[in-house]
Amino acid sequence: DAEITQSPRHKITETGRQVTLACHQTWNHNNMFWYRQDLGHGLRLIHYSYGVQDTNKGEVSDGYSVSRSNTEDLPLTLESAASSQTSVYFCASSESSGLSGTDTQYFGPGTRLTVL
């Protein structure tokens, strides 16, 4: 069965370190998204991609970067981790159907990141 996986599931790091969170999907979806989820804020979009070599900034992209070298993977990098980036991170994918509002998103299990 197709799926979307994230690794690691839990990560503790120190302020200033570079961290990369992995996201891998076997749906063969063109669209991939990264969100962070915090109490009181819900899911907020960090970055997204419509296909290989395409990346776009979401509403909370400062301090994060992504790259899309193949269809299956969209790794999220925190260049210099900050305590404010302690959060739960979710990756999602959707099948492009003309970028319509009917694209439902399939989510990974999440990565809980703690920055000390």
Added chain:
Amino acid sequence: SQKIEQNSEALNIQEGKTATLTCNYTNYSPAYLQWYRQDPGRGPVFLLLIRENEKEKRKERLKVTFDTTLKQSLFHITASQPADSATYLCALAVSNTGKLIFGQGTTLQVKP
């Protein structure tokens, strides 16, 4: 910018009753609105999608309404069960982008 609001207070109901969750939005007129379920420690899972020209959509015990005049969607679970306890998220679709804007979610607790 678009804003979407759900009741942040938890909703506690008795098993067998109908749960009704509210989603309000401003500064936008989405053509589609989606509802997701999220269990603790897991990612959201898609439940239902409703189009602006659909007043109501049903799936088993779930019903969603979409009032574009009030800018509101209601999510109903009839004959609720303890297994329905979860956080429910509404999301409005941003036209021609494939992006979704999520509400904060409402936590439902169904007591036996």
